[in-house]
Amino acid sequence: MEETDIALMALIKKGDVKAFELLLARHQRSVYNLALRFLGDPDEAEDIMQNTFIRVFRASQTYTPEAKFTTWLYTIVKNLCFNVLRSRRSAEIISMDSEYLPELPAKTEDPIERISRSQIRETVIRAVSSLPENMKMAVILSKYHGLQYDEIAAIMGCTVNAVKLRVHRAKIILAKELKGLSRET
Amino acid sequence: MGCKTIQEMLPAYQDGELSQSEVRDIEEHLLVCDACRDVNRELKETWHALEIWDDVDVPERSGKTILSRLPEQRRMYWPRIVLPVAAALVIVFGMTLKFAGMKNEKQIQMPIPAPAQLSAEYPDVDEDELIADLPILQDEEFYDSLEELVEIDYLPLVDEPKQKETDRERSSLDVILT
Numbered sequence: 001m002e003e004t005d006i007a008l009m010a011l012i013k014k015g016d017v018k019a020f021e022l023l024l025a026r027h028q029r030s031v032y033n034l035a036l037r038f039l040g041d042p043d044e045a046e047d048i049m050q051n052t053f054i055r056v057f058r059a060s061q062t063y064t065p066e067a068k069f070t071t072w073l074y075t076i077v078k079n080l081c082f083n084v085l086r087s088r089r090s091a092e093i094i095s096m097d098s099e100y101l102p103e104l105p106a107k108t109e110d111p112i113e114r115i116s117r118s119q120i121r122e123t124v125i126r127a128v129s130s131l132p133e134n135m136k137m138a139v140i141l142s143k144y145h146g147l148q149y150d151e152i153a154a155i156m157g158c159t160v161n162a163v164k165l166r167v168h169r170a171k172i173i174l175a176k177e178l179k180g181l182s183r184e185t
Numbered sequence: 186m187g188c189k190t191i192q193e194m195l196p197a198y199q200d201g202e203l204s205q206s207e208v209r210d211i212e213e214h215l216l217v218c219d220a221c222r223d224v225n226r227e228l229k230e231t232w233h234a235l236e237i238w239d240d241v242d243v244p245e246r247s248g249k250t251i252l253s254r255l256p257e258q259r260r261m262y263w264p265r266i267v268l269p270v271a272a273a274l275v276i277v278f279g280m281t282l283k284f285a286g287m288k289n290e291k292q293i294q295m296p297i298p299a300p301a302q303l304s305a306e307y308p309d310v311d312e313d314e315l316i317a318d319l320p321i322l323q324d325e326e327f328y329d330s331l332e333e334l335v336e337i338d339y340l341p342l343v344d345e346p347k348q349k350e351t352d353r354e355r356s357s358l359d360v361i362l363t
Contacts, residue, residue: 017255024248032243046247053251121237128235143235168196175227178234 005069012060020060024053027070030145031077037140038081040129048080067154074145075155078137085133120181127177131170134158138166139174186210192224199228 003011003022011019031052036045055076066072128139137156141147142163149167153160186194191214197203198211215222 017252020255021252024251028243028248029240032247033240036241037238042244046244049243049247050251050254054254057255117237120234124235124238128238139235143232144238144240164197164200164202168193168200171196171228171232172193174235175224175231178231179227181231181234 006065009056009060009063009065009069012057013063020053020057023056027073028053030070031073034074034077034140034145035081037128037144038137039084040125044084048077048084051080052076068151070147071151071154074141074147078155081137082133123181124178127174130177131173135166135170135173138163139170142167186214188214188218188221191215191218191221195221195225195228199225 003019005023005026008019008023012023028049032045032049035048035052036042039045039048052073056073063072128136131139134156138152141152141155142149147155149160149163152163156163191211194203194207194211198208203211215225
């Protein structure tokens, strides 16, 4: 039978490295992709993934399962991501990595014409990445991690209504940004 | 409700979070408004279109890097507690040694002078004179002090006659025994 995340944490507390490896294998992909989608930088996403799991290992000594393990895990990731944004702001680097996020096609251009799947992907990335930070985090957690609004609220430290409002507004913004593009996918 | 309000409510409508009356209003509006119907469709399709941004693989080295940092972390767990305590103990021990050393040094620096040395240093002082000048406790003063002590209960009072009686009894008993 597969051990639950909380059971694995109890084993890690006793120094079971195999349990940690299992937990890492189970969640590293989602942690990495959450950080990558939010920050848009593969190197920073990798750093965040490493730091997240080191924190998980350290915290195993004092960890008490008060909520779902993933809620706790994603809260660590979210905090680390926002720390990166803060340090970026202090370094006055606000724009996203230009190599990772290519320029949007001009809005006057019909997006359905002449664009390949990879270009549609890049356009979607650009549109999601340009959302305000809290809205973007809510969209990523909802759309790509399949979390419920109450879980997202717990991770983001806000009310469920605030999460709903962010996701709903994001949907309207994205629908305007990606108008006509969705039929191509 | 106007188109703007309807369009703002569409995401909540799609999430199934509206009241029955609101749902009825929106559905009635969508039947007659092409623009809002288009927005409703766009919202659904856009949300679906986001799936094109699929997951990417984690760099292979990452997992190994994390695992290689673990023993370091584990080693660091106890030292984080033990090291400061050990450091504090070393400091306290070191300071104790230092102060003890300083005391010894002072003692070494100030040796007790030998009598011959003293007489050499103070040739004009006569020892007999010094002794004669020392205050001698007079017998009367001694007994006065004793009485004072008895008054303030420092010394127990001994009932002399009783003591004598007890001594007498003991001596008579000794005679009988012998």
